Amino acid sequence: MKSFLIDCRVGFFLGLRQLYRSSIWTTVLIMFIMTLTFLNLVVISGILVGLIEGGNIANRKQYTGDVIITKRAGEPSIERTPELLATLENMPAVERYSARYLKGGSIEANYKTRKDFNALPDTVGAQIAGINIAKEDALSGISDYVVEGRFLDPDSTGEVVIGANMLRRFSSAFGDGFDSLDGVYPGDTVKITVEDRTKEFRVVGIVKSKVGEVSFRTYMNMNDYRTLANSTDLNASEIAIVHNGIISDEVLKNMLVSEFGAGAKIQTATEAIPQFLNDIRTAFSLLGNVIGGIGIIVASVTMFIVIFINAITRRKYIGILKGIGVSGRAIQGAYILQSLFFALSGAIIGTIIIYGLLVPAFAANPLDFPFSDGILVATASGTTTRAVLLLCITLIAGYIPARMIVRKNTLDSILGR
Amino acid sequence: MILSWEDNVMIQVQNLKKIFVTKHVETSVLKGISLSIPEGQFVAIMGKSGAGKSTLMYQMGLLDHPTAGTIEIDGIHTDTLSQNARTKLRLNSLGYIFQDYALVPELTALENVMVPLLMQGLSKEDARRDALAALVKIGLGHRHGNLPSQLSGGEQQRVSIARAVAHKPKIVFADEPTANLDNAASKVVIEIFRDLHAQGQTIVMVTHEPEYTTYCDRIIHLDDGLVVSDEIRKH
Incomplete structure (x- = not known):
């Protein structure tokens, strides 16, 4: 337990410094990609569902009460x-x-x-x-x-x-x-x-x-x-x-x-929604989830590539850290921390954009759909679920390449063989 | 005169062999080396390029696994140790100085020295204190906040030395520590080694420059993977 805590502490120490001393533009670019990925997860399905939800809201307001x-x-x-x-x-x-x-x-x-x-x-x-x-x-x-x-x-x-x-x-x-x-x-x-x-x-x-x-x-x-x-x-x-x-x-x-x-x-009002609208809503939700799923795969591949390139270019230093006695777990922790940071920042910035900008913008200027005014549906629970999903997937995508590099022979890493 | 350190053997190597296999080519780099290094000895391993000196140091420093033979570090048989146990042994008992300094570029001089101390479980404050003391000792206390890229080669190597000794290892391994340095910087590094040795530090240094072996107690010459001479000096 003690060694685990030490590994976490050293991983945090290394990861934090790698983050704030790496290129600001690279960091901003990765954060931008993660933000777009999160928006893709929430907004695409939110708009598809919102096309129907806008109709349901109008139905309730103007017709059924x-x-x-x-x-x-x-x-x-x-x-x-x-x-x-x-x-x-x-x-x-x-x-x-x-x-x-x-x-x-x-x-x-x-x-x-x-x-x-x-x-x-x-x-x-x-x-x-x-x-x-x-x-x-x-x-x-x-x-x-x-x-x-x-x-x-x-x-x-x-x-x-x-x-x-x-x-x-x-x-x-x-x-x-x-x-x-x-x-x-x-x-x-x-x-x-x-x-x-x-x-x-x-x-x-x-x-x-x-x-x-x-x-x-x-x-x-x-x-x-x-x-x-x-x-x-x-x-x-x-x-x-x-x-x-x-x-x-x-x-x-x-x-x-x-x-x-x-x-x-x-x-x-919900029961009075015509069945065909419910069917469309289900289909659109499914479609949104499929698109979101593709977004998740893209996000995980992106994170894998980012961490892999980051780790492979730093392979020598990973070898040196191992050589001077830093455990593989601590080094992996440093990369997991970076993945966590990118996923969290993407989710937080994405959430701010969604609730601070997109939801009010769609409410003020709904999509003009033939049978409804499409809004952006982004429920707190749905957004949280997607944020957690993005975090988990990103953590795994960050951990795997770090582990691959850490497991390589220490001397080969140091000598770049 | 042959000095006797027989009672306190720090490194014991028996019939050490290392064969590199590349596709269908086998290259035997170490061909059965046996030696023992007592505690507190400053040993230079010399030889021409390809003689196997760095390979020998990497095996003794537990950075690589030998093909055959045994290595004991401070009485511990290392050939049966798990990967984690080897890492722990390296952390607690060994220090390394590499030819190209091998500092982590995102860490300041102080942070580079702090890493092994943190891994040993010291608090951040204690690690900082000890790391700073190590840097002050080698005359770089005022550069503790600089990144490696902001330091000269000689300064980087001194930081590397501070990192190698801050956690008070039993043995310090130095792989051609002056190879990338000019004369003045090289002399500073060798003087630091002399001071460390004077404090009783066991040092194993690989070098091909005879002028930097002045303070060594012992010079082992390798050629073609074998010890060809083992000279003990008296200062």
């Missing part, structure tokens, strides 16, 4: 909605909620300027959403996503906001897969038909979001909706809820399931 209640399969609406809303109103953990009433319908535009009555009217199928305007905006901040015109006023009547994906000028990216309306702008009027009832509305705004449910709907206030749909049913189609953060999504969900689970489908 923390918990979303929808109708059970085969049912027309959420049962006991008034009672449910009253409960939500009185739950301290619930910060805000919004009930949405949905019906399928159609929108006709450009009927006032239509010249050829033999041609088909400019009509598109649409999901009509009746909302409490103030509650919906408080929950999802939908007014922030109005790209033309304005959002509905709480007391507005006869007005609608149309999802951008219903309009050709916004939906061209989808190709011809969807029907859409030509040239509808704020101030235009459209006819909206639900079942057999048609009513004319003035378009006051266009709402555009990468969350499909937001951009494919047409919004109006509850009274207009009830009149149009001729509906007296107070049961909603979906209710999005945001809690106060003190409890978890799961806890809130369980509280609601116990009382209303029989008449509604209650899911956390």
Whole structure:
């Protein structure tokens, strides 16, 4: 034990001096390589996962909230909605909620300027959403996503906001897969038909979001909706809820399931993520790990080469140190210390760059992906795991060449044979 | 007059042979050398190039393994020692001075001298104190913070000597310590050896320069891997 401690101490003594008396440019270059390797490990997979995670965050913020209640399969609406809303109103953990009433319908535009009555009217199928305007905006901040015109006023009547994906000028990216309306702008009027009832509305705004449910709907206030749909049913189609953060999504969900689970489908935001998104996330994570794995191999080979060249060019001095009685373990310790320093410095500088620069930069300027705003996902646990992995691999990659050189015959090393 | 150190033999070599094998060529460098070196003796090993003098020193200094024969250092049979035990023996009992000084370039003069002391388990403060004392002794106390590259050849060799003796080894081996030095620096080095010898240090020095053997007690001449003369001197 005593000799082990002495070896460690001498290894530290030698390694430290080799580090701070070697070429500053070589040291900086190796630190730079290790930093890039660490960034490669964290950022590539972080961006790939972030493309999906950005979508999930937007989905939660703009559509589902923390918990979303929808109708059970085969049912027309959420049962006991008034009672449910009253409960939500009185739950301290619930910060805000919004009930949405949905019906399928159609929108006709450009009927006032239509010249050829033999041609088909400019009509598109649409999901009509009746909302409490103030509650919906408080929950999802939908007014922030109005790209033309304005959002509905709480007391507005006869007005609608149309999802951008219903309009050709916004939906061209989808190709011809969807029907859409030509040239509808704020101030235009459209006819909206639900079942057999048609009513004319003035378009006051266009709402555009990468969350499909937001951009494919047409919004109006509850009274207009009830009149149009001729509906007296107070049961909603979906209710999005945001809690106060003190409890978890799961806890809130369980509280609601116990009382209303029989008449509604209650899911956390995570559970409500479409399966295909989860599949993409898994695939992207895998891809990120593969790229990260290649990065680890590159890092270990780099460190091996760096230490090997360092050790081979210093072989004579290694021989001399052995000759004067320095143990092989102490000499190896000196090289392990250097590997540790390079790996640690790479991880620390990389972490500073990630959390001090890249994460805020991606948050401020997300990647414009068709179905999400891609962010950089770098969790503390994931980053720590990758840092530890880099350390371990680098230590091994530093130890092996040092051991190879140390094991050579002492005299051959001294004489350079 | 033949001096008698028979009671305190420091190095005992019996029938030492060393054969270098390179591909299909075998070169016999030491062909059965037997000698004993008593404690406190200053021995010069001389001979022309290729005579085997450095090879003999490396075997006695445990830097290499002989092909045949035995070596005892201070009564310890070295041929059965493990690698670790040989390293420990080198650390505790032997000191080396190489022709090209062999200082570690990233370490200052003081740090170079400290290394064997640290390996012996001394605290950093004690190692520093002893190393500095060794440097002062050879007149380089004021250069302790200099890197080898900032020292002249003679100064580097003196640092090398300080490193070899700071941990108070039983035997100091010097391989052509003046070969790379000018006359003045060589004389300084030899004077240091004389002082060390006067303090009772056993020294084995390989040299091919007769003028630097003035202070030696004994001169062993090698030729073609064999001892051809073994001259004891009285000062």
